[in-house]
Amino acid sequence: MSTRPPRARRSGSAARSALLRNALWGGALLGVFAFAVITPRAAAQVRERPPLREVPRDSLLVLPPVYGTTDTSRVTAKPVGLREIIRRCVEGERTRLAGHDDMTYTLTVRTALRWRSRKEVRDAVFRMYADADGFARTVQLGENLRKYKRKDDSWVPDDDEESGSKGRVRVESDGYSDFVEMPFFLEEQQEFDFELLERTIEVDHVIFKIAFKPKSSFKPLPSGIVYVDTDAYRIIHEEFEFEQNPFPMFVKDIGRISRHWGELPGGQWVFTKMMMEVELRGGWTGFMPEHVAVALYRDDFEFDTGYDSRIFGER
Amino acid sequence: MRGPAVWAWGVCALVGIVFGVFSASAGFAQTAPADSVRRGDLLKKLQRDDTSQFESDVTAFDAAFRDSVLAALDSLGIDEFRKQNRRRPWRLGLSFDLATRLWDYNRSEGFVFGGGMTLEPLGIDGPWLQLQGAYASGSEKFRHYEGLSIPLAPHGYLTAQVHYEDRVVPYGGNRPTANSVRALIGAEDAQDYLRRRGGGAYLVSRPQRYVRVSAGYEASKQTNVPLTTKFALFGGDLPRINRPVREGIERAAVLGARVGDLESALWQVTVAHRIAGGALAGDFTFNRTDVDYAVRRYLARHELVLQGGWARTGGNVPEQAAADLGGVEMVRGFDRRTQVGTSELHARLEYLVPYDVFRAAKIPLLRRARLQLVPWADAGRTWGGTRESWLTSAGIGLQYFLGPFGRASFLRLDTSFPMGPDRPQDVRVDLRFAAGLF
Numbered sequence: 001m002s003t004r005p006p007r008a009r010r011s012g013s014a015a016r017s018a019l020l021r022n023a024l025w026g027g028a029l030l031g032v033f034a035f036a037v038i039t040p041r042a043a044a045q046v047r048e049r050p051p052l053r054e055v056p057r058d059s060l061l062v063l064p065p066v067y068g069t070t071d072t073s074r075v076t077a078k079p080v081g082l083r084e085i086i087r088r089c090v091e092g093e094r095t096r097l098a099g100h101d102d103m104t105y106t107l108t109v110r111t112a113l114r115w116r117s118r119k120e121v122r123d124a125v126f127r128m129y130a131d132a133d134g135f136a137r138t139v140q141l142g143e144n145l146r147k148y149k150r151k152d153d154s155w156v157p158d159d160d161e162e163s164g165s166k167g168r169v170r171v172e173s174d175g176y177s178d179f180v181e182m183p184f185f186l187e188e189q190q191e192f193d194f195e196l197l198e199r200t201i202e203v204d205h206v207i208f209k210i211a212f213k214p215k216s217s218f219k220p221l222p223s224g225i226v227y228v229d230t231d232a233y234r235i236i237h238e239e240f241e242f243e244q245n246p247f248p249m250f251v252k253d254i255g256r257i258s259r260h261w262g263e264l265p266g267g268q269w270v271f272t273k274m275m276m277e278v279e280l281r282g283g284w285t286g287f288m289p290e291h292v293a294v295a296l297y298r299d300d301f302e303f304d305t306g307y308d309s310r311i312f313g314e315r
Numbered sequence: 316m317r318g319p320a321v322w323a324w325g326v327c328a329l330v331g332i333v334f335g336v337f338s339a340s341a342g343f344a345q346t347a348p349a350d351s352v353r354r355g356d357l358l359k360k361l362q363r364d365d366t367s368q369f370e371s372d373v374t375a376f377d378a379a380f381r382d383s384v385l386a387a388l389d390s391l392g393i394d395e396f397r398k399q400n401r402r403r404p405w406r407l408g409l410s411f412d413l414a415t416r417l418w419d420y421n422r423s424e425g426f427v428f429g430g431g432m433t434l435e436p437l438g439i440d441g442p443w444l445q446l447q448g449a450y451a452s453g454s455e456k457f458r459h460y461e462g463l464s465i466p467l468a469p470h471g472y473l474t475a476q477v478h479y480e481d482r483v484v485p486y487g488g489n490r491p492t493a494n495s496v497r498a499l500i501g502a503e504d505a506q507d508y509l510r511r512r513g514g515g516a517y518l519v520s521r522p523q524r525y526v527r528v529s530a531g532y533e534a535s536k537q538t539n540v541p542l543t544t545k546f547a548l549f550g551g552d553l554p555r556i557n558r559p560v561r562e563g564i565e566r567a568a569v570l571g572a573r574v575g576d577l578e579s580a581l582w583q584v585t586v587a588h589r590i591a592g593g594a595l596a597g598d599f600t601f602n603r604t605d606v607d608y609a610v611r612r613y614l615a616r617h618e619l620v621l622q623g624g625w626a627r628t629g630g631n632v633p634e635q636a637a638a639d640l641g642g643v644e645m646v647r648g649f650d651r652r653t654q655v656g657t658s659e660l661h662a663r664l665e666y667l668v669p670y671d672v673f674r675a676a677k678i679p680l681l682r683r684a685r686l687q688l689v690p691w692a693d694a695g696r697t698w699g700g701t702r703e704s705w706l707t708s709a710g711i712g713l714q715y716f717l718g719p720f721g722r723a724s725f726l727r728l729d730t731s732f733p734m735g736p737d738r739p740q741d742v743r744v745d746l747r748f749a750a751g752l753f
Contacts, residue, residue: 106381106385108376108378108381110372110373110376112370112372112373119372121372123377123380123381125380125381125384125385127385127388134470135469135470139388139393141384141385141387141388141396142380142384142400144380165380165383165384166400168400169393169396169397169400171393187579188579190581190613191753193616200351200352200357201351201352202351202352202353202354202355202356202357203351203352203353203354204354207357215613215615215616215618215669216616216618216667216669217669217670217671217687218667218669218671218685218687218716219751219753220716220718220719220751220753221753227357227358227361236358237358237361237362237365239365244685244716246718246719247718247719248716248717248718249717249718250718256365256368256369258365260362260365261358275365275366275369275373275374277369277370277373293369293370293372293373294373295369295373295374295376297376300385310392310393311388311389311392311393312393313393313394
């Protein structure tokens, strides 16, 4: 039978040293605890600090509003797959302008036609209206044409050719409507294969980079890359290209096509610019341009101002 | 050794406490994940990189002209602005393209040279008048078509249409796309024709995006037309066309509906019903119902297209309105109107191979041709005619993309293998235009 020897009584200095050592251990552990536990919780509260929200009450029971904050809660969910991302994109695009009744903006279409020895740059200005009922109205206001000729290796204004601006007024219905139109790859998903390429984290939200291409090698549909902001599953940037030439008899090559999106001061996401370049066949005739570049600029956005018949004519 | 160790632990503890407490209180943990970027940086970079790939003509934008016309519009209003720019409110458009209803070639009429115009006297939302006229080189007659469309409700909900025509039109179920091109180049006129002189009035409604409903009345005199032209660039034994029709005046009520869209909605059903004679008078007393359907589905990357139709007639049906079967647009491998009866049913199944087989196989000359393989199978039969048996055929098509021209988007070479004891030949080859579904 073994017996444990009695612990020797410590001297006074040894006891103080042990007390100090234990205190330091405790402090270190407390520090680690504070770093490992308190910090993320506090950070989460800082990050997710919701506004004071009013708890809904039964209307019969009149009580002063109760304000409070939500505790951080642990939620488990399946990872969001590509199919779910696409579904949310469709929903996000459908509700992109929810809450607005109509929108008005200015569209400027810049077209640059280039022959071997001359070039034309044409600006056409439109005032556009669209409402949530699907009605759209386009008013073309004028065109500005500038002509250039090649001199050495640069383009100089062609004084021999008539340039200038003219009011070309045309009122048309059923133009493009942000309330109705959806990106074609979401509208006709069955035609495309999608692939999630990568994600980018922007501080507190994620941006997905998604590629799509036509299922068939023979359909003249564009393939492309889109960027989706998971804030509201909105498309924030698009780039397209054609693997199958859609107009093989007239077009040699369709270069890059892209659509830029931007957030307005009111929080609405709208596409603000679209650009494309095309190489045409038949440039040797001198009649057909060899190269065409087109850009659409949209600005002066206004929402919920109503239909102005003075600007757009009788509805 | 104990002293330095104690001090070391002490320093660690202080650092831990200070770091932990300060980071918690000062929101230090807002630091983003290690692989994140600042908000908006990605979008700016994407737009900057993208813009750099376009030429400066479209990336640099001078707003002076835009601002000037907008200022003028704001100060004047659209009406005064329009007056100052001396633009008329009505539009006049001339059309000399192949899409007119008269510009054509067939062996009854020869070349039909013509043109047309569209007049919109009250602007884009008002009524529009379409006038077309042409001279037929074979029959040496003047043919014409006039149509008036009056919107009764906005957004195409309701439109009234009236037309009058004197022209030669095809009849029968086999209606190859751009048949005139096939007739002119290959002497393959796969239609029969009659002359129709008369008109009609309809109400057309589009209550929803994929719904179109129409009801109307037609009255026309229908007569035989002789063959007047034999010319073809690559002629041969020209098939006999224009089997005699029963001549007379037809007065009919016509009802139609189309639901769905094969391109966007992946399915489409078209129903048409025609009641002639009876209380409407006229020389013909019959009725005919047509139901056509089309469905397409993807199985992974593989696209299948099923198309077909059913027709049923009743009463004293003239030859030109009977249910018929056969031809490149109904049951391939058999001549048009191989079977004629009181009712017919047919179906066509096509598989659009999504892979560029010739490029993958690196077959010389063909690997860059972008030719698509389309295996297919057709079947159909009629009832109430002289022959009642199933017509079946299978084959393979090879198609080349021409452009997004609707029903003429592809040039298709179909090799058909008709089946059954009534087959006219073992193999048949047809060159035709095929629709694109994009």
